[in-house]
Amino acid sequence: MQHELVLDPAIRDWVFLPLIVIMFLVGILRHNATSLLRSDPKPGDKEQVKQSMALMRSRRLRANARYIPEEAYHARRHYFSHPTTGVFSQKLEAPPNALAMMSDPDVMQNMMKGNMATMVPQVAMMGVVNQFFSGFVLVKIPFPLTPSFKSMLQRGIPLASLDVTYVTSLSWYFIVMFGMQGLFRLVLGGSEEDESALMMSAGMGMMPGMMPGGAMPGQPVDNKKNFEQERENLSLVEHKWALAEAEDVLLAGVKLAGASGARRGAPAKAKSS
Amino acid sequence: MATAISGLTSLEQVGTTYVNARHAIRSIAFLKANRLRRPDLVLTFGLPLVDAKGAGLSQAESYSAHEEVYLAALDLDDAPLAKRCIEVLAGRFPGSFRVRTLQAMAQEAGGRFNEALSAYNAILEDDPANTLVMKRRVAVLESMGNTTAAAQALVEYLALYSSDGDAWLQLGKIYLVDSQYRKAAFCYEELLLLAPTNHVFHTKYADILYTLGGPDVKTARKYYAHSLNICPQNNARALYGLMMCCQAMASAGPARSKDKDDARKTAALLEFASTQLEQMYAGKASVSDSTVLSRMLEGLA
């Protein structure tokens, strides 16, 4: 196959291959470093848990109110939205806002550690590549790109007539970076999967059901608006008892079933009314 | 990369003998996920893992295995084995809440309830929202026979974690034992809110309403009917309940014009229930049971 340019094998040995190898190793290093740096989760904040659970319970109540008798529903609604004693009417002490959170040393530390572990290696590598490996063509990409990409992919090479498919090391860096993501998940994800088989079932044994997705321990959430929203939602719900006609439904089902008066072959899982 | 072992889906696949480390881990996870309390099986699979010092296992798997074997040893009253496991865990994770909880559970298993309680309370001071410890406290109080305190502790737990269906179920049971039917009904209402398509909850709620008597019997009948709507096959309990409600309502109410409709409904439901029950028993029950049933139905009808 004819190609316009033939590149020096030395480039291959000293830039092309080492770049891939280094990036791969750095990625693994980064992964291990993150898991080492990760600190233990703090014990949960009782008040936060209580509030998010109250919200969840109210939502559940609204969703399934039809299945409990009217008095039961009203009692619970009263519990939640009574103007003075209701759960959603209580004065919430303002949770620490973002500014105060910044000064909390633990939270800051965690945030910084997380950011550091991901950003620093990438930025550093990019800088290194730019510094040491610029100014020459490294790679021919096998697919064509529009000429407008030339300025981006051929930084530092002032040759106007050079085919777009010949690119510098920086673009090779990006190709490797994106392509490696899949590879990393393959190689490193495998080790995580075995642990999760046992630990997840251990964890499930301890969790009481699902914690609401938003507020995980460590992030205080301001629930004032949520509470007001729920109060409003509750007042909008009209309780229509789904069981009011239950006996009629049952008898009607009997009549439809057949001459022998027996329910033959009724499906094991019927949708509830 | 993870080896491709097919997931376990039934107890038969688990088997009863140790095959290899990977199968053992999967089996223990299967038992845990399906909440099967089989300490004998856990020991069969877990003991080789613990003895071999976790060869061929990742660290996390090895420690999880130690924890499971520890719990099985407590169940089977094997104190030396339990001690061995907990020492490994305590050595690796000193001061962790999970390890402290496990150590307190040893007290509980040995019947030293007061020590267990103080240990749990100490952990709760450091970690106030720890679900496992809160639940263990309830279990200890129940073992001590102190149902009032157990109910109180469970209410405190539910104030925090109101979507825990198991906890509501447990509280309901405690109230039923104490004959506090109104409170038990409340618990079952919560369960209905959590799982409205579960016919068992409808039946049990109806049982409680029927026990309360009076106007609640009407509501109970509706819940029995609904339970049968959701699950028409093999729902003998709801059929019996339906019959009892109809019986109660037929013998209680004086005939009013509005009630004629209701009386017809009651008769129809009674006939429906008895026919269903007879068919169910005809197919499956022994002759003596069927005779008992027919005698009972004669008496009611």
Next chain:
Amino acid sequence: MMQPPGAEVEEEKGAELFAPDKIAHNGRTIYTCRVGSAIVAGCVAGILGMEGLPGFFFFLLSCVATSAMLCARMGSVSMFDYFAKPYQVWTDGLTEGLMSYILFWTLLFDLVYIF
């Protein structure tokens, strides 16, 4: 390789009930197959010296082939038993596959032809 969601402790009739760890496992399996085949296909494309559009067609071909093989391996079981959305076998993980494909395509291509 694939795991059905399996028996659940709490019965909920009429509602969809998923076992999250099994779903995650199945998703990971598809992902692994996708990336693996993309890598292999990328190497092949590079060695064969494909350029441009034929190269991309080859990638799509390998995706389709992988999905088809997964389906065949699963046999006659219903997709609904194993995945949240039945067409997941065909659509999952295409982007990462593409990225890996490009990487190895470029890598092998240059190794073989340019240097």
